[in-house]
Amino acid sequence: MKKKFGIREVVAIGIGTALFVVLTEVQIPLGFVPNTSLQPRMAVLAFLSAIFGPIVGAVIGILGHALGDALFYGSVWWSWVFPEAIVGAGIGAFAKKFAVREGGFGGKNIFLFNVVQVVANAVAWILAAPVLDIVVYAEPANKVFVQGAFAFLGNIIIVGILGSLLLAAYSRIAGQSSSLKKED
Amino acid sequence: MNRLLSYEEKDTWLHHLSGITKLIFFIVWCFTSALTYDTRVLLVMIAISAALYVMSKTEWRQVSTVFKFVMFFMVVNLVAIFLFSPYQGTEIYGTKTVLAPLFPGHAITREELFYLFNVLIKYFTVVPSVFIFMVTTDPSEFAASMNHIGIPYTGAYSVSLALRYIPDVQADYHRIRNAQEARGIEMSSKAKLTDRIRRTSSIIFPLLFSAMEHIDVVSNAMELRGFGKKKRRTWYAYRKMKRADVAVLILTAVFSAAALVITFADGNRFWNPWV
Numbered sequence: 001m002k003k004k005f006g007i008r009e010v011v012a013i014g015i016g017t018a019l020f021v022v023l024t025e026v027q028i029p030l031g032f033v034p035n036t037s038l039q040p041r042m043a044v045l046a047f048l049s050a051i052f053g054p055i056v057g058a059v060i061g062i063l064g065h066a067l068g069d070a071l072f073y074g075s076v077w078w079s080w081v082f083p084e085a086i087v088g089a090g091i092g093a094f095a096k097k098f099a100v101r102e103g104g105f106g107g108k109n110i111f112l113f114n115v116v117q118v119v120a121n122a123v124a125w126i127l128a129a130p131v132l133d134i135v136v137y138a139e140p141a142n143k144v145f146v147q148g149a150f151a152f153l154g155n156i157i158i159v160g161i162l163g164s165l166l167l168a169a170y171s172r173i174a175g176q177s178s179s180l181k182k183e184d
Numbered sequence: 185m186n187r188l189l190s191y192e193e194k195d196t197w198l199h200h201l202s203g204i205t206k207l208i209f210f211i212v213w214c215f216t217s218a219l220t221y222d223t224r225v226l227l228v229m230i231a232i233s234a235a236l237y238v239m240s241k242t243e244w245r246q247v248s249t250v251f252k253f254v255m256f257f258m259v260v261n262l263v264a265i266f267l268f269s270p271y272q273g274t275e276i277y278g279t280k281t282v283l284a285p286l287f288p289g290h291a292i293t294r295e296e297l298f299y300l301f302n303v304l305i306k307y308f309t310v311v312p313s314v315f316i317f318m319v320t321t322d323p324s325e326f327a328a329s330m331n332h333i334g335i336p337y338t339g340a341y342s343v344s345l346a347l348r349y350i351p352d353v354q355a356d357y358h359r360i361r362n363a364q365e366a367r368g369i370e371m372s373s374k375a376k377l378t379d380r381i382r383r384t385s386s387i388i389f390p391l392l393f394s395a396m397e398h399i400d401v402v403s404n405a406m407e408l409r410g411f412g413k414k415k416r417r418t419w420y421a422y423r424k425m426k427r428a429d430v431a432v433l434i435l436t437a438v439f440s441a442a443a444l445v446i447t448f449a450d451g452n453r454f455w456n457p458w459v
Contacts, residue, residue: 007412010338011403014345018353019395021346025357026387028380040384044392063346070318071189071350074247074254075310076214136218137306138276138453143268162385166392173393 009052013059016048020064024072028158041068042155043162045084046117049092050167051100057088079132083124087155090120098167105171110164117159125152189250189318190351197428198240198316203326204333205429209436210317216440217309220447222455223298226305229443233312240316247315258307262300266290273299277456298457323347328419337417345402353395360390 023041045064049057061084069076094116098109105113125148133144193199198206217229265272273295274280281294327344331337364386406412447453 005338006403007407008399008403010342010412011345011399011406013342015349015353015395015399015402017342017346018349019392021350022353022357023388023391026384028377028384038381040388044388047392059342063343067346067350070314072250072253073257074189074250074314075307076314078214078218138221140265140269140272143265146268147264158381161381162388165385166389169389170393170396 005055009056012048012052012056013063016044016052016056016060017064017067019044019048020060021068021071024068038154038158040158040162042087043158043166045088046091046113046159046163047166047170049088049090050095050098050113050163051170052092053095054089054092057090057092058085059088061085061088079136080129082132083128086124086128087117087120090123091116100167100171101174103171103174105167110168113164113167114160117163118156121152121155121159125149125155189247189315191322192246192319193322194241194320196239196241196320198236198320200423200426200428201320201432202329202423202425202429203321204329205425205432206317206321207326207330209432210313212436212440213313214310216443217306219453220443221302221306221453222443222447223302223305223457224455225443225447226302226309229309230305232439233309233316236316237312240320242315242319246319250315251311254307254311258304262303265300265303266296270296272296276454277458279458302454322421324419324421325423328422329425331417331419332422332425338412341411349398353391356394357387357391360387 020041023039023044026040027037028040029037041064045057045061048060062081065081065084066076066078069081091113094112098105098113126145129151130141130144130148133139133148134141213229213233217226220226267290269275270290271280271293274293276299277295279295282291283294283297285291323344326347327340330340330343364383369383369386447455450456
């Protein structure tokens with residue numbers, strides 16, 4: 001690892017945020033719970049955090065969520081913007097351990113990734129988001145905790161499945177130093 | 185096809201303001217509106233943002249799709265609040281005046297209606313300011329002015345790249361989705377949950393991997409041109425802070441201070457018309 005914050009990180013924040021914003025449009029409705037849906041953009045946030053580290057993850061989370069909300073919904077729900085940074089930073093903190101670019105993302109690391117993402121999502125959506133909702137917007141407590149719990153469930157499902165798949169696939173491609181094989 | 189809010193060049197004083205002035209106004213405005221539940225303050229804020237919206241000469245077609253979405257989410261949110269806690273209003277205002285019993289445990293009270301009305305008008309204070317910020321701020325100029333108030337230019341550049349790449353990534357997304365649909369992958373909501381995840385991933389995989397390639401290409405290009413070597417850089421789109429900017433900032437600060445003083449004068453953030 002060379003410099004902590006280089007050109008690649010600057011560009012990763014830029015394009016990663018753009019990707020996160022565009023994927024705001026893509027929602028998979030859960031069906032059985034009204035007004036909740038799986039957000040594939042969370043899997044992308046987890047993916048980028050796991051590769052580029054905590055700062056990139058946190059900034060994409062905040063910037064992407066605020067911009068995405070503003071562009072698609074015309075208002076920014078600030079108490080749900082900041083928890084996004086917790087998810088990004090939490091997963092990103094273990095970026096070196098995951099060794100995605102080095103091709104080491106398999107078995108044990110997939111397990112570690114999922115433990116980390118469940119914990120980060122729990123802190124963000126069961127704890128931070130509802131508390132901020134109550135403090136900032138004075139919304140009814142039981143409503144925001146139910147919303148938080150569903151957001152948590154939706155996010156761990158989508159990050160667990162799609163996030164793990166994306167990382168494993170990318171690790172396989174990026175880990176190969178060359179596509180040539182030695183002939184016997 | 186473009187249902188996003190996006191910048192459009194026009195000749196109004198709001199367009200000539202520095203991007204950072206508008207950002208500060210927008211953030212202060214959001215937080216003032218989030219903190220106050222004082223109906224009088226909120227109504228004044230609505231009047232101001234409506235006036236600004238008219239002055240920005242924003243056309244309805246620029247914001248209509250987004251506006252419909254906002255309305256939809258607002259209705260869902262209000263219904264959810266009522267279902268989960270029909271007596272939130274009673275808790276806040278301390279009285280209970282039943283207007284109509286709906287079903288057991290969910291009577292419609294005057295206090296709850298007033299609380300919901302406040303939640304509703306809170307939205308209407310913020311929505312026009314988001315519209316104004318998004319349609320009157322030039323992304324390049326915005327990055328330049330961020331750098332000039334002390335944010336490192338690498339950070340400013342990230343934001344500018346994000347704004348610059350949103351249309352590109354969106355075009356990519358639509359291309360990939362059309363291609364996958366042409367191959368017979370249906371995106372409707374009839375399928376099972378697992379199938380839906382698999383179908384979505386057939387779009388996300390190519391989109392994400394092409395984005396990773398983009399990151400490599402763009403960062404190599406920037407490295408070759410010496411990005412980040414020096415402490416400072418110059419900006420093509422930079423605009424000096426003018427007198428109007430200073431005036432807007434001062435007015436914003438004065439207004440939100442006054443709004444908070446009025447709101448919290450009686451000890452809490454709510455305004456009770458029945459006392």
